[in-house]
Amino acid sequence: MALEVNQIVGGYSQIPVLHKVSFTVKPGELVGLIGLNGAGKSTTINHVIGLLRPFSGSITLNGIKIDQDPAEYKRQIAYVPEAPVLYNELTLREHLELTMTAYGLAPEQTWPRAHQLLKTFRLDNKLDWFPADFSKGMKQKVMICCAFMTNAKLLIVDEPFYGLDPLAVHDLLNLIEERKQAGTAVLMSTHVLDTAQKYCDRFVLLANGRVRAHGTLDELRAEADQPNESLDDIYLRLARNDDDE
Template sequence: MLTVTHLTGGYSRLPVIKDLNFTVKAGEIVGLIGLNGAGKSTTINHLIGLLTPHTGEIELNGISLQVNPQKYKEQLAYIPEMPVLYEELTLREHIEMVIMAYHLDHDQAWQDAQHLLHLFRLTNKLDWLPANFSKGMKQKVMITCAFITQAQLFIIDEPFLGLDPLAVKNLLTSIRTKADAGAGVLMSTHVLSTAQTYCDRFIMLDHGQIIAHGTLTDLQTQAHMADANLTDIYLALTQEGGSDE
């Protein structure tokens, strides 16, 4: 389980996120919801270790990011909003690099990779370099590399950008498969209708603070909006406007 306790931080001395407290349990998909500028990217950058908290603790299965960053990160897989690939490595070499980095069983990892490559229509592109891939294809490479790991937590930032409808469907199926196998998933997305269908719980951020959290039923109760959908609750609880994170 991911446990975030009293997390405050940002890119300078001025905090962007303030006193965040939440968990992501094994086997559940949690949606991180918020306007541009609400603090989603800042939160994720703290969780993956790119930013150092001003105050607070981040732990994954009892291992502190601050105290033991290597063991913490060994349990984590991250899919960013913008694909980040090594331009000099082929798709095959990216997969081999992940196998080595995560100390995976080579045969099993390639068996898992072949399934994902088929799912995302990349089977015949193993020897392609990133320069040959579209943005959507690069995103599929990132997804494949993340999902061959045995990570205990998957952090996925705006995963649907650039993906065709079939790829979105297959990604959502793969996310649920990981959760059903016992991994926790934290997914940031603006596609609230999809989040409502696939996420088990939600964390709503506004101006760097959690303004609501829980299941859809919990949010309906907190917003005093019985039977409302996630979009209506979101619009009711957050102010209009926002700025880029």
């Protein structure tokens, strides 16, 4: 088991946003975290990466809880946030070097992988550029390169398709598939449900801070006795029913 989220209650200050959220992400699996704005996706991710501590419940990554060994827990995670976070005073090259240092990666072994990623996302001639020189999409590609050059056992990608051109989206999905095949667990939050339906192995559907359903697409269809329903149809039906309760 890679990631196990068990009965998490959490939020900001003392106000609970998440209500007994539970799910798993196994090695070699892509799980889609699906929900409308305000459903609790970002709050869930912030708990998993350690920015928030749960009021109750537990989060375990390969047998390690963050309060047991914070450094080792976080070293297992690579995160691509929805909004790129770059240091204005550092070049692209320096961002990559900083990432290598943070994860304890040997430069001579990591640079070949980094150069391949840079070439894939057409950034290989921009190593000396600063964030001010990049478009939003290019900044997102920098974050992707930094995350995917690590040996992280859990990759978290939060709304990764915003700002990316169609070719970059295709390249990112190929990278996710490669990492899955190598045994990496991947948690992806997205609003692009047709893409999620095509690529994700399982789904966790959130609404109002609660898990409304989880499982494969076939399992979600069987639960609703709707064998031809799309992921979009399933989520909208559950979200509307939740609002009516």
